[in-house]
Amino acid sequence: DQQVKQNSPSLSVQEGRISILNCDYTNSMFDYFLWYKKYPAEGPTFLISISSIKDKNEDGRFTVFLNKSAKHLSLHIVPSQPGDSAVYFCAASAGGSRLTFGEGTQLTVNP
Amino acid sequence: NAGVTQTPKFQVLKTGQSMTLQCAQDMNHEYMSWYRQDPGMGLRLIHYSVGAGITDQGEVPNGYNVSRSTTEDFPLRLLSAAPSQTSVYFCATQLAGLTDTQYFGPGTRLTVL
Numbered sequence: 001d002q003q004v005k006q007n008s009p010s011l012s013v014q015e016g017r018i019s020i021l022n023c024d025y026t027n028s029m030f031d032y033f034l035w036y037k038k039y040p041a042e043g044p045t046f047l048i049s050i051s052s053i054k055d056k057n058e059d060g061r062f063t064v065f066l067n068k069s070a071k072h073l074s075l076h077i078v079p080s081q082p083g084d085s086a087v088y089f090c091a092a093s094a095g096g097s098r099l100t101f102g103e104g105t106q107l108t109v110n111p
Numbered sequence: 112n113a114g115v116t117q118t119p120k121f122q123v124l125k126t127g128q129s130m131t132l133q134c135a136q137d138m139n140h141e142y143m144s145w146y147r148q149d150p151g152m153g154l155r156l157i158h159y160s161v162g163a164g165i166t167d168q169g170e171v172p173n174g175y176n177v178s179r180s181t182t183e184d185f186p187l188r189l190l191s192a193a194p195s196q197t198s199v200y201f202c203a204t205q206l207a208g209l210t211d212t213q214y215f216g217p218g219t220r221l222t223v224l
Contacts, residue, residue: 009151036215043115043201043215044154089153098169099213101146101153 003027004092006102014110019077021105023090026071030092034099035064035075038087047088048075080109113137115216117202123222124192132187132219134202140214141207143185144169145177147198148218154201160185161207192223 004025013019021035031052036044050057050064050073057064063076077084090102118133136143144159146169156169160179174196176188189196199220205213 004153006153041217043203043217045215046213091154096208098144098156098159099154100170101155103151103153 002103003030004090004100004102006088006090006105008105009103010106010108012108012110013080015082016079019075019080019084019107019109021075021077021088021090021107023073023075023102024071025073025092027092027094027100028071029094030100031095032093033064033066033073034091034093035062036089036091036101038089038104044089077107080107082109082111085109115202115204115214117200117216117219119219120217121220123224124189125224126193128192130189130192132189132200132202132221134185134187134216135183136185136202136204136214137183138204138214139182140204140212141182142205142213143179144203144205144213145175145185145187146201146203147171147196148201149198157187157200189221192221194223197221197223 034049035047037047038044048059048062050066066073085108087104089104091099115136141162145157146154155171158177160166166177199218201218202216
């Protein structure tokens with residue numbers, strides 16, 4: 001039972017354009033959501049998070065949107081840069097520290 | 112300050128062999144976790160520890176053992192390796208209760224023949 005799903009295994013965008021990565025979840029108890037970024041041969045690194053009491057959180061070029069009624073969150077990267085090419089994991093937590101991860105989306109930003 | 116270190120980086124085992132994946136941290140974090148990453152499956156939690164002497168099972172614990180005798184170390188033991196355990200293994204640490212301060216090690220790529 002995949003409680004956190006990233007339905008797009010890959011996404012390709014042009015440099016300077018917007019990248020939108022999507023994530024859906026089924027567990028209504030999830031109250032904290034995170035995005036991690038992973039380069040090849042490295043561990044994931046924390047990117048941005050959002051609490052269920054908010055619907056938007058921004059950090060520089062990265063914005064996460066949360067739609068609780070649709071159980072959907074998205075990560076927007078504007079403008080996209082070639083260095084953003086990586087695998088992005090969505091993760092969720094229900095009141096504690098155990099994270100449930102999605103399958104990941106490979107983002108490729110073309111120069 | 113090394114953060115989270117994992118050894119070895121790569122390992123090839125034969126079916127039935129046992130081995131220990133090492134994880135060490137110097138950040139004095141209470142929480143430590145082990146994940147495996149498989150294509151199309153994301154990161155799945157194997158075991159975790161909320162402090163020295165305390166461990167618990169995650170989503171996919173079968174075939175793995177852990178112990179936490181010190182804050183710094185959290186080894187993962189494969190008792191009798193199987194091809195299904197071929198994966199990339201990540202150790203992670205975090206301040207207890209603060210989900211977004213989770214730090215991952217560089218990973219161990221394990222192949223079981």
